Amino acid sequence: MALKIGTGISSDTNAYFAGKNAAIKALSSLGVDVPELGIAFSHYEYPILQINDGIKATLGEKNLVIINSQANVMNNTFKKRSVVLNLLSGHSYYHAISMVKNLSENPYVAGHHLAWGLLDSLEAKTHKKESQKKLALVFGSDSFIQKTELLRGLQEVLGVRFPIVGGIVSSDSSLSPTEVSFNRQSSRDGVVGILFAGENLVIGVGSHHGWIPLGLPKKIKKAEANRVQNLDDMSPLKYYFQYLGKHLDLRKEDTDSISTIYPLGLEAEKDNYVIRFPKFFEPGGSILLDSQVAENQNLRLMMGTRKTLLEATEKALNQALEPFQKEKISPKFIILVAGIERKDILGVDINTEINLIKKKVPETTKIIGIYTRGQFAPLGGSSKLANTSRYQNGAILLAAVGVKRV
Amino acid sequence: MYINIGLGLLILFFILLTLATFLITLLGQEKINKKKLLSELDYMRRVYADVETQSKLLVDTNLNFQRIQRELDKKLKALNTLYKITQTVSNTFETDKILESIDQEDIEELGFEKLAFFIFSEDGKGIRVKNFTGYGDEEPEIPDNIIDSISALKGPIYIGSKVHMPEGLVPLAEKLNLTSMIIMPLSIREKHIGVMVIGNTKTFQKPSESDIEILSLLANQLVQSIENSSLYEQLWKSYQDLEERVKERTRELEEANKALQVVDQAKNEFVSAVAHELRTPLTSIKGYATILASGRLGKLEKDQQERLKRINKHSNELVNLINNLLDISRIKAGKTTMHIEDTSLREVIRDVEEIITPQTEELKIEFRTRFEAETENIMVDKIQLERVLINLLSNALKFTPELGQIGFNLTSEDGYIKFEVYDTGAGIDDKDLDKLFNEFFRADNNINREKKGTGLGLSLVKQIIEAHSGTIWVNSKIGQGSHFYFKLPIKREEQKNG
Numbered sequence: 045m046a047l048k049i050g051t052g053i054s055s056d057t058n059a060y061f062a063g064k065n066a067a068i069k070a071l072s073s074l075g076v077d078v079p080e081l082g083i084a085f086s087h088y089e090y091p092i093l094q095i096n097d098g099i100k101a102t103l104g105e106k107n108l109v110i111i112n113s114q115a116n117v118m119n120n121t122f123k124k125r126s127v128v129l130n131l132l133s134g135h136s137y138y139h140a141i142s143m144v145k146n147l148s149e150n151p152y153v154a155g156h157h158l159a160w161g162l163l164d165s166l167e168a169k170t171h172k173k174e175s176q177k178k179l180a181l182v183f184g185s186d187s188f189i190q191k192t193e194l195l196r197g198l199q200e201v202l203g204v205r206f207p208i209v210g211g212i213v214s215s216d217s218s219l220s221p222t223e224v225s226f227n228r229q230s231s232r233d234g235v236v237g238i239l240f241a242g243e244n245l246v247i248g249v250g251s252h253h254g255w256i257p258l259g260l261p262k263k264i265k266k267a268e269a270n271r272v273q274n275l276d277d278m279s280p281l282k283y284y285f286q287y288l289g290k291h292l293d294l295r296k297e298d299t300d301s302i303s304t305i306y307p308l309g310l311e312a313e314k315d316n317y318v319i320r321f322p323k324f325f326e327p328g329g330s331i332l333l334d335s336q337v338a339e340n341q342n343l344r345l346m347m348g349t350r351k352t353l354l355e356a357t358e359k360a361l362n363q364a365l366e367p368f369q370k371e372k373i374s375p376k377f378i379i380l381v382a383g384i385e386r387k388d389i390l391g392v393d394i395n396t397e398i399n400l401i402k403k404k405v406p407e408t409t410k411i412i413g414i415y416t417r418g419q420f421a422p423l424g425g426s427s428k429l430a431n432t433s434r435y436q437n438g439a440i441l442l443a444a445v446g447v448k449r450v
Numbered sequence: 451m452y453i454n455i456g457l458g459l460l461i462l463f464f465i466l467l468t469l470a471t472f473l474i475t476l477l478g479q480e481k482i483n484k485k486k487l488l489s490e491l492d493y494m495r496r497v498y499a500d501v502e503t504q505s506k507l508l509v510d511t512n513l514n515f516q517r518i519q520r521e522l523d524k525k526l527k528a529l530n531t532l533y534k535i536t537q538t539v540s541n542t543f544e545t546d547k548i549l550e551s552i553d554q555e556d557i558e559e560l561g562f563e564k565l566a567f568f569i570f571s572e573d574g575k576g577i578r579v580k581n582f583t584g585y586g587d588e589e590p591e592i593p594d595n596i597i598d599s600i601s602a603l604k605g606p607i608y609i610g611s612k613v614h615m616p617e618g619l620v621p622l623a624e625k626l627n628l629t630s631m632i633i634m635p636l637s638i639r640e641k642h643i644g645v646m647v648i649g650n651t652k653t654f655q656k657p658s659e660s661d662i663e664i665l666s667l668l669a670n671q672l673v674q675s676i677e678n679s680s681l682y683e684q685l686w687k688s689y690q691d692l693e694e695r696v697k698e699r700t701r702e703l704e705e706a707n708k709a710l711q712v713v714d715q716a717k718n719e720f721v722s723a724v725a726h727e728l729r730t731p732l733t734s735i736k737g738y739a740t741i742l743a744s745g746r747l748g749k750l751e752k753d754q755q756e757r758l759k760r761i762n763k764h765s766n767e768l769v770n771l772i773n774n775l776l777d778i779s780r781i782k783a784g785k786t787t788m789h790i791e792d793t794s795l796r797e798v799i800r801d802v803e804e805i806i807t808p809q810t811e812e813l814k815i816e817f818r819t820r821f822e823a824e825t826e827n828i829m830v831d832k833i834q835l836e837r838v839l840i841n842l843l844s845n846a847l848k849f850t851p852e853l854g855q856i857g858f859n860l861t862s863e864d865g866y867i868k869f870e871v872y873d874t875g876a877g878i879d880d881k882d883l884d885k886l887f888n889e890f891f892r893a894d895n896n897i898n899r900e901k902k903g904t905g906l907g908l909s910l911v912k913q914i915i916e917a918h919s920g921t922i923w924v925n926s927k928i929g930q931g932s933h934f935y936f937k938l939p940i941k942r943e944e945q946k947n948g
Contacts, residue, residue: 124555259505260498286502287509305516306509345505347512350519389516391523 046244046447047134049377050074051410053118055126059090063098066129071102073410079131081139082108083181083238083379085116085414086127088215092223092230095127103131107141109236111183112213112222113414114384120402120411122394130377130412136447137242138173140165143226145234148188154235155197158182162239163201170241177202177241179249179443181379182210182420184235185222189270191335191435194235195420199432207249208433209443210237211381212418244448246371250363251421253319253383253439254356255346257309259287264341270333271326272308275343279329280308280322287345304348304385308333311342312434316423319346319438321385334418334437348389348438357397357440361404363424364442374406375444380413383438387415401442409444521660527559528664532671543682548675549581552668557583560664562648566590566626567636567672569644570601580644585627593621600645606634606666608657627651632662634669638677646672722779725772732772736765774906778889781913788831788917790942795828795860795867796821802839802858806847815850818857823867829942834914839871841907842934846873849897849932866920866937878926886924887912911936 052069056062066084082103086095092110099108116128132139142161147154159180167174180202184194191212198208213222221232240247262283266274275283284306285292291302308331309317322331368375378401387394401411421441422431531552538551549567557565564584568577577597579589599618609615610630615623623631631649635642646669657665741747743758750758799819810817828835839858846856856873878886882893890905915922915936926932 124558258508259502287506288513289506289510291510291513301520302513305513347509349512349516391519392526 046136047132047376047445048074048077049410050077050079050131050133051118051129051377051412052131053116053121053123053126053128055123057125059086059094059127060098060101062086062090062127063095063129064102065098066127067099067102070129070131074131074133077133079103079106079133081132081141081238082106082129083132083412084108084110084127084129085113085412086110087116087125088112088114088213088220088222089125090127092225093228096225096228096230099127099129107139108225108227109141109238110225110230111236111414112185112215112224113416114214114216115387115415117380117382117398117411117413117415120395120398122398128412128414130379130410134447137240137245138166138170138176140169140239140241141226141237142239143224143229143231143234143236145229145231147184147194147231147233147235151188151190151194152197155194155199156201157197158235158237159198159201162237166239166241173241173243176243176245177206177239178245178247179240179445180206180208180210180237181240181443182208182235182237183224184210184212185224185232186212186214186417187221187233189336191418193336195433195435198237204432206433207247207422207443208420209249209251209379209381209422209441210420211414211416211441212420212435213414214384214417240445242447244450246367246373246375246446246448248364248367248375248444248446249422249442250360250365250444251419251436251439251441252356252360252363252424253348253436254353254386255307255309255317255319255348255438256352257315257317257344258306258347259345261311261342261344264337264339264343267337267339269336270323271330272333272337272343273328273330280331281325281329283345284322284325301388304388307346307348307385307438309344309346310337311344312423317344317346318423318434318436319383321417321437335435350390350393353386353389354393354397354400357400360440360442361401364444365404368444368446371446371448373446373449375409375446377410377412377445378405379441379443379445380411381419381421381441381443382413382415383419383436383440384415384417385438386440397440521658524560525660525664527556528668531556531560532668535668535671535675543679543686545676545679546581548672548679552583554583557648560648561661563650564626564628565646565648567644567646568592568600569636570597570642574601574642577644590627591625593625596622600633600635601642603633603635603645606632606662606669608632608662622647623649632657632665634665636669636673636676638673643673643676718779718782721775725776725779729769729772729776732765732768736762736769739765771906774910778906778910778913781910781917788834788914790829790831790918792827793830793832793835795823795826798832798835798839799860801836802843805840806843809844809847810856813847813850814852815847816853816855816857818855820857820859822862823860824862825867825940828867828938828940830918830938831914834918835938838911838914838936839869841911842871845907846871846875846932849873849875851875854931862940863937865941866939868935868937871934872931874931877928877930878924878932879928883924883926887922 050070050073052066052073054062054065054069056065071079082099084095084099086092092112095110096108115122115124116126118128140162142158142165144154144158144161162180163174166177170176180198182198195208199206202208213224215222223230223232224234224236226236262275262278264272264275265277272280288302288306303322307319307321310320312318320333320335320337323334324332326332364378365375380401386397390397417437419436419439419441420433421436421439422433423436424431534556535548535551538548542548552565557563566582567580569580570577575597577592579592582590600622609619609623623629626647626649628649629652631647634646634648636644636646648665739758739761742750743755743762799821803819807817843856843858850856850873854874858872859870861868876895876897878893885891887908889909892905912922915938918938920936920938922934922936924932924934
């Protein structure tokens, strides 16, 4: 029993039964094996503790991490209001879980605490096998702005080039808070992490967004926290207006969708941009982004189409599967964390994106995932050493996990 | 000295000249460079401007393309929703289930948050919520005096914000917690049955024609489904009523049948009892008549002998009648066991021929038998089979005139032996064919009027054949003779299975 996975999905309207039914299906998919860890993605409208109780009514007292979502994916099913549960069992891997609350007080320190918590927990389980750590899966609530600070805190402890993947969970409205939970502890201002370790564990991470740069770059001359005020002596609104002209009517409902198609790209490295979607155009012409932004960074208008987004998915998938091709094995499961904005652009082709992944992996490889506003993922995947994890928007992250043939 | 001064001045002049030339060249070069730089800058500006122009063009084209794509998506999603409803309709006729098949995600895919169906009462004076989505478990309230405002709607109306809300519909928007909405009248054959309200909690941009078209399609499909559902309910109700009536009649018939069976059983028992009671004195009568006729009790006059012969003859007929009656009763009551044994068909034919041939010769009737069966043996009660054949052949003899023909053929047919007993006699009227095997039935014809009979022979034949799991039928036409057919299984059921 190397590493076995069981998955289940339920869209029952009652949270408790949604959890319970997803657990029944996941257990049945797992077969005779006893689960050791459960990772559940549940729509933000479901009360998270009811989901926890529903799942545990079937599973018993096993480690269970629940993360809010805006939409879920299981194999080739895309469902908004649902609970997806992934059960893991086997002795080829170790896992450590940690959770930190009051994240917004100091995200950088929270990142440190979470990373140390994960390492301590792993040490307690494995006794000096910390070097076998392979992947950190981290999800935080959308209760703070300095998302990159959380990542910096984590990277300082786990390693700058260590694959830290996951995201910031989100809801459709800023009025609906998002939550993460570990067993019966839940937090609307917290972060939960799972550290996977194991000598024979094979990890592949791929991540791309698919928006292409457009127009001329601008330097951020004035910014404060997540507010961009000046771009080369021009207001961000004017910069947008320059390209979009008549299409940009802030009174109109489709401003959101326009900024989804045309987000801003923060230059991270040569020809590589991290996407930021303007959340709000302020009366003075400044814009609010999802995370803090630094002055003197170069920024460009980006453009997304279905074609470029799907090409990005394919690239991310190829990167995630590269280590498995070398080992001549298939991943046991793939965790997908994708920007909910992708759904806006892909429309009905959201299923094409999922099928694209499904077609490239065998039937036995389980796919589970969430759609959310922010992703922690290396820009371009983990196969290049230089690629450290960054806080991104709009990206598709695929983290594939498998076990080497011994 | 003057020469030196002149030479110095000349050198100075040349130096100054060289310097001037150098400066002139330098200035010229700088001018050229500046010009070149200015031209390059100009080129870059033009390239940048081109990039900007191209980018704007690209933005414009892409945005328009994406809008078209979204419109198409919306139509595709609406078609998917319609397909889903159609699928539900094909599985159920329950209106609630059909309406429930539209879930929150379907509404969101169409760009809305909430949906409610209101149905008018039959008299059009009342209104009730039939189904709702987007309100959790709490049914939205219906405002008072809203019927007039919504029943007057002739086509779909769109209300983009509270500012544009007609006064009469404000209470509806408030109760439904909607800022913008589309109200779609639901009509069946020009009868207004209710409305579908779909809307948002925020201000909604003006719906496109295709939005309205899609919602109209959806509403029409739902109305059609509701109509079908209602028709089906009516049909189902009628069907159930009919079935209930059929069940009731069947029950009555079963009861009547049971009563008839009881009567029939009583009749059989009575006939059996009477026959038994009659047979004993008849045996005595026959015995005494035989003793008297033998002359052992004294010599008899010719007239006395004649009368005794008649007594004997009628007694025999009566005994036959009673025996037949008793046999029928016994077979019907299941009291007679058929002694099934492996029987040679040729032996049966031989036995029957021995009995029938003398009579045919006497009556100058040709008698033929044909054996074409693939098997020689059959599992039957030999005596009873012979009884059937003799009975049928005796009838054939009875109804066939001199120089006529009677006979029987044996053929095989799918595990059965098929017997055909035929004659070239008077034939049977069509109207009598159905009653031929009934007890005591005698066809009304000259021969029957002349020749005596009990009307029990064919009934007994039928009972014997059915007791062998066989069937009997007849083909006959007046003046063309009769063909009696019967089929008997070659093997018994238990033999076939085992």
